[in-house]
Amino acid sequence: MLKELDLKTKIPEEEYTPLIKQLKPRLTMLQQEIIKKKIPVIIIFEGLSAAGKGAAVNSLILNFDARGYTVYNTRPPQPDELRLPWLARFMDQIPSYGRISIFDRSWYSGVLMPGVKSEKSASARIESIKIFERQLADDGYLILKFYLYISKKEQKKRLEALRDDPHTAWRVTETDWENVKQYDAITSRSEKLILQTDAPYAKWQAVAATDRRYARVRIFSAIADAMEHALARKRESIPQAEFSPVPETRFTLLPHKKIEEMDLMPSVNEEEYRRLLKQYQKKLFELQNALYLKKIPVIIAYEGNDAAGKGGNIKRVAAALDARSYAVTPVAAPSPDELNHQYLWRFWKSLPRTGHFAIFDRTWYGRVLVERVEALTSISRINQAYHEINEFEYMLHRWGAVLFKFWLAIDKDEQLCRFEQRESTPEKQWKITEEDWRNRDKWDQYTAAVNDMFRYTNTDFAPWIVVEAGDKKFARLKTLKTMIDILKKRV
Amino acid sequence: MLKELDLKTKIPEEEYTPLIKQLKPRLTMLQQEIIKKKIPVIIIFEGLSAAGKGAAVNSLILNFDARGYTVYNTRPPQPDELRLPWLARFMDQIPSYGRISIFDRSWYSGVLMPGVKSEKSASARIESIKIFERQLADDGYLILKFYLYISKKEQKKRLEALRDDPHTAWRVTETDWENVKQYDAITSRSEKLILQTDAPYAKWQAVAATDRRYARVRIFSAIADAMEHALARKRESIPQAEFSPVPETRFTLLPHKKIEEMDLMPSVNEEEYRRLLKQYQKKLFELQNALYLKKIPVIIAYEGNDAAGKGGNIKRVAAALDARSYAVTPVAAPSPDELNHQYLWRFWKSLPRTGHFAIFDRTWYGRVLVERVEALTSISRINQAYHEINEFEYMLHRWGAVLFKFWLAIDKDEQLCRFEQRESTPEKQWKITEEDWRNRDKWDQYTAAVNDMFRYTNTDFAPWIVVEAGDKKFARLKTLKTMIDILKKRV
Numbered sequence: 006m007l008k009e010l011d012l013k014t015k016i017p018e019e020e021y022t023p024l025i026k027q028l029k030p031r032l033t034m035l036q037q038e039i040i041k042k043k044i045p046v047i048i049i050f051e052g053l054s055a056a057g058k059g060a061a062v063n064s065l066i067l068n069f070d071a072r073g074y075t076v077y078n079t080r081p082p083q084p085d086e087l088r089l090p091w092l093a094r095f096m097d098q099i100p101s102y103g104r105i106s107i108f109d110r111s112w113y114s115g116v117l118m119p120g121v122k123s124e125k126s127a128s129a130r131i132e133s134i135k136i137f138e139r140q141l142a143d144d145g146y147l148i149l150k151f152y153l154y155i156s157k158k159e160q161k162k163r164l165e166a167l168r169d170d171p172h173t174a175w176r177v178t179e180t181d182w183e184n185v186k187q188y189d190a191i192t193s194r195s196e197k198l199i200l201q202t203d204a205p206y207a208k209w210q211a212v213a214a215t216d217r218r219y220a221r222v223r224i225f226s227a228i229a230d231a232m233e234h235a236l237a238r239k240r241e242s243i244p245q246a247e248f249s250p251v252p253e254t255r256f257t258l259l260p261h262k263k264i265e266e267m268d269l270m271p272s273v274n275e276e277e278y279r280r281l282l283k284q285y286q287k288k289l290f291e292l293q294n295a296l297y298l299k300k301i302p303v304i305i306a307y308e309g310n311d312a313a314g315k316g317g318n319i320k321r322v323a324a325a326l327d328a329r330s331y332a333v334t335p336v337a338a339p340s341p342d343e344l345n346h347q348y349l350w351r352f353w354k355s356l357p358r359t360g361h362f363a364i365f366d367r368t369w370y371g372r373v374l375v376e377r378v379e380a381l382t383s384i385s386r387i388n389q390a391y392h393e394i395n396e397f398e399y400m401l402h403r404w405g406a407v408l409f410k411f412w413l414a415i416d417k418d419e420q421l422c423r424f425e426q427r428e429s430t431p432e433k434q435w436k437i438t439e440e441d442w443r444n445r446d447k448w449d450q451y452t453a454a455v456n457d458m459f460r461y462t463n464t465d466f467a468p469w470i471v472v473e474a475g476d477k478k479f480a481r482l483k484t485l486k487t488m489i490d491i492l493k494k495r496v
Numbered sequence: 497m498l499k500e501l502d503l504k505t506k507i508p509e510e511e512y513t514p515l516i517k518q519l520k521p522r523l524t525m526l527q528q529e530i531i532k533k534k535i536p537v538i539i540i541f542e543g544l545s546a547a548g549k550g551a552a553v554n555s556l557i558l559n560f561d562a563r564g565y566t567v568y569n570t571r572p573p574q575p576d577e578l579r580l581p582w583l584a585r586f587m588d589q590i591p592s593y594g595r596i597s598i599f600d601r602s603w604y605s606g607v608l609m610p611g612v613k614s615e616k617s618a619s620a621r622i623e624s625i626k627i628f629e630r631q632l633a634d635d636g637y638l639i640l641k642f643y644l645y646i647s648k649k650e651q652k653k654r655l656e657a658l659r660d661d662p663h664t665a666w667r668v669t670e671t672d673w674e675n676v677k678q679y680d681a682i683t684s685r686s687e688k689l690i691l692q693t694d695a696p697y698a699k700w701q702a703v704a705a706t707d708r709r710y711a712r713v714r715i716f717s718a719i720a721d722a723m724e725h726a727l728a729r730k731r732e733s734i735p736q737a738e739f740s741p742v743p744e745t746r747f748t749l750l751p752h753k754k755i756e757e758m759d760l761m762p763s764v765n766e767e768e769y770r771r772l773l774k775q776y777q778k779k780l781f782e783l784q785n786a787l788y789l790k791k792i793p794v795i796i797a798y799e800g801n802d803a804a805g806k807g808g809n810i811k812r813v814a815a816a817l818d819a820r821s822y823a824v825t826p827v828a829a830p831s832p833d834e835l836n837h838q839y840l841w842r843f844w845k846s847l848p849r850t851g852h853f854a855i856f857d858r859t860w861y862g863r864v865l866v867e868r869v870e871a872l873t874s875i876s877r878i879n880q881a882y883h884e885i886n887e888f889e890y891m892l893h894r895w896g897a898v899l900f901k902f903w904l905a906i907d908k909d910e911q912l913c914r915f916e917q918r919e920s921t922p923e924k925q926w927k928i929t930e931e932d933w934r935n936r937d938k939w940d941q942y943t944a945a946v947n948d949m950f951r952y953t954n955t956d957f958a959p960w961i962v963v964e965a966g967d968k969k970f971a972r973l974k975t976l977k978t979m980i981d982i983l984k985k986r987v
Contacts, residue, residue, distance in 0.1 A: 030923050037926045062819040067811055070926075071857055072826035076819055083574045109820060172782045175789055291663045298666055320558055328553040328567055329600060335563035341832055366562055432521050435528045435561075 015216040028225040032068040043102040052153030055163040074105035088358035101345035142206035144347040153214040157188040261459035272476035285485035286325035295496035300359040309413025312423040331362035391461035398467040413474040506707040519716040523559040534593040543644030546654040565596035579849035592836035633697035635838040644705040648679040752950035763967035776976035777816035786987040791850040800904025803914040822853035882952035889958040904965040
């Protein structure tokens with residue numbers, strides 16, 4: 006692919022000027038449409054050292070209103086970023102709807118550049134990239150990827166020119182000369198990567214970049230065409246992505262009992278509770294220290310019926326942990342900024358560093374629970390979500406995280422009893438709102454959504470754990486005991 | 497202060513239990529009020545190693561609804577954070593209105609901890625802290641600072657106990673033992689720092705932390721009392737801060753001509769323009785390389801009349817720079833999240849790293865321009881803003897940044913002419929809105945605001961530069977030439 010490019014392609018000055026004069030205002034006006042139609046755009050520039058990535062970015066942005074784009078230069082990760090899943094550090098750079106993010110190097114550098122030693126890790130990253138880009142495309146993102154290519158001779162010539170100009174000499178590093186030496190190896194690696202990550206919804210374009218005028222015209226027209234195409238699809242309400250909305254799952258799903266078939270009332274006596282609570286909390290504290298040392302991240306996802314006792318349950322877990330090593334992320338309705346991104350985006354941003362705990366009080370499952378019951382999202386996006394969530398959890402699992410998914414379950418009568426109790430206790434009144442009563446009216450719809458959630462997201466690497474919560478004390482002991490049993494095996 | 501604490505103070509179990517039983521629900525209910533009344537709260541824990549900061553945080557948060565607080569553990573800065581002004585890395589941790597941020601170590605660690613070598617740097621940081629906390633308090637922030645203190649003997653005993661428990665042994669580091677040795681020196685340094693940064697609106701509380709029960713009761717009641725006090729002030733609409741709203745300026749203000757006294761129409765011919773533009777852009781490019789190597793940050797603030805040509809001017813500057821080294825931050829109306837923070841907060845978050853350029857298309861001066869003319873903010877907060885802005889720029893200046901403040905000026909007739917031209921050119925129509933016409937109706941009020949801005953923010957370290965923009969070409973050359981002349985002196 007790269008090797009087949011005609012690197013001698015040129016555009017003479019007299020053809021270039023009229024072409025570019027037409028392209029520039031076209032890009033300017035298209036960006037305004039992109040903003041109006043709220044289409045998010047990702048433009049990636051990868052390529053050889055000195056191939057002209059910086060110049061391409063530089064000339065491109067002069068056509069755009071600065072209020073609508075941001076340029077990101079991907080540098081090696083900071084130490085703290087190495088303690089997060091590999092893609093997490095790019096999350097702040099993903100554009101919100103209607104914005105353009107331009108990458109001078111991107112997540113692909115994490116695969117192409119030295120630093121990724123083992124094949125295994127590179128192939129894991131490639132798999133993550135593919136999932137990630139497909140999920141974004143499914144959400145309406147326009148993704149453009151350019152690879153700028155020049156000959157070895159040209160690369161050397163450009164680096165020498167930079168070196169010989171006293172103002173730019175410092176820019177040429179040892180790595181650059183090393184890259185010239187490794188030219189053939191880098192080309193092969195890049196070709197392979199391009200083939201592996203090319204997709205109809207996130208297409209690679211290899212650009213012969215010897216002639217800057219030619220490269221510029223190629224890039225500008227590709228971007229203008231893609232924007233026009235995306236705008237046309239939006240006008241016709243054709244989904245941006247070009248594949249079936251509910252992909253066949255590639256994960257192994259385990260069977261799960263329906264919630265109404267389970268006994269939710271097992272209980273424990275006060276004395277036993279006090280004894281075991283103390284014992285379990287002590288054990289969890291010890292395990293936490295061991296997990297910290299082994300740098301294993303732990304993610305605890307709490308879902309459950311309203312008033313099932315999530316808050317109190319979380320407090321008993323938190324009380325056992327060191328405040329420095331965990332954070333509770335309460336998940337409420339998304340903020341305006343969160344609504345302007347793919348729905349998993351905000352959860353990527355709350356993941357724990359290695360060795361830490363992240364506790365979610367409600368989770369990404371809101372997509373297939375409240376958003377489904379309240380019809381906040383189209384049925385096709387919700388159907389996709391089961392699969393997207395499994396993929397998300399799969400990435401967490403393969404990163405090395407221990408993931409607990411607790412469903413705290415009570416029955417309808419027990420909920421009524423608790424609601425009434427909250428209303429009559431002054432310091433608990435803030436816990437009960439009109440919305441809780443409205444949700445209760447939809448009990449059966451919620452139950453159906455919960456059973457579907459069990460059915461489609463009970464993967465072998467991230468199974469659901471139903472916590473019978475008719476007796477809050479029993480529930481607290483069960484979550485603690487479950488965590489201890491599983492974490493013990495990891496340290 | 498620390499040395500005068502009675503470290504033997506204790507609360508016996510039988511007194512503790514009823515006290516804490518009363519304090520815990522009080523804190524729970526107060527947090528709900530804090531959320532409702534949108535009061536932002538900062539709670540800082542500093543103190544000796546093993547004094548119980550972590551335990552204090554741990555016990556405190558169990559009283560709070562997780563939806564309303566976040567805990568931050570301040571660790572040494574990441575390499576990238578060292579390339580920003582010292583306080584910038586804390587900006588993401590400043591709570592929005594109604595939220596609580598709890599710090600286990602904070603900005604004070606940057607002064608107390610090893611790493612701050614010179615006295616000069618420590619005293620500069622202390623000055624920044626004082627400005628920063630006062631500005632937050634002026635904005636309604638409740639700031640609580642606890643210093644937990646124990647005896648040298650007790651510190652040693654606790655570290656030994658941690659070391660002897662196999663589950664916690666790894667937590668005790670060389671630094672901890674070093675701290676025991678340096679006990680007296682650390683105490684003196686801390687005492688001095690506490691005295692220097694104590695203020696009625698950001699009070700230090702030294703807590704004898706030998707007895708954990710006593711420390712807990714002291715901390716819980718201090719927080720509960722302060723919250724009640726803040727809520728009472730809010731109910732009575734008494735400003736949170738306790739000092740005069742317009743502090744006497746400590747900066748040297750330079751005289752500045754009124755805008756109506758200036759000739760805004762100097763011009764340049766096309767040929768001269770083309771020649772000089774090329775020459776200046778080349779020179780700026782060279783300077784940028786030198787500034788990058790010297791790690792000098794450059795901040796370019798663009799303000800000016802609507803249609804004065806800010807966008808085109810910025811493009812000519814940007815075209816000279818490497819895309820990797822600058823970012824344009826367009827400043828529009830604040831987002832909901834930004835409205836829920838002190839108004840300078842969002843600008844802290846867009847500062848350049850050392851060696852980079854940050855270009856602001858409109859700036860923090862919106863506070864004293866549009867917010868004043870449109871009466872979006874109380875007159876007393878706007879009067880404070882002149883001083884707060886000077887302080888902000890002073891911190892940038894002392895950090896080592898070169899700050900340019902350009903006012904692009906056209907007269908009323910010229911603006912009308914440009915508005916009409918925009919309306920009749922298809923690819924420029926997006927640039928002109930109803931709001932532009934409304935702003936134009938308030939031309940005289942804006943002019944008065946601009947003259948006041950010159951009068952009160954034309955400091956010797958960050959003077960205004962009026963760019964006569966009746967001829968756009970002249971204006972572009974002037975900004976470039978001004979930058980070159982000043983930057984030349986810095987490299």
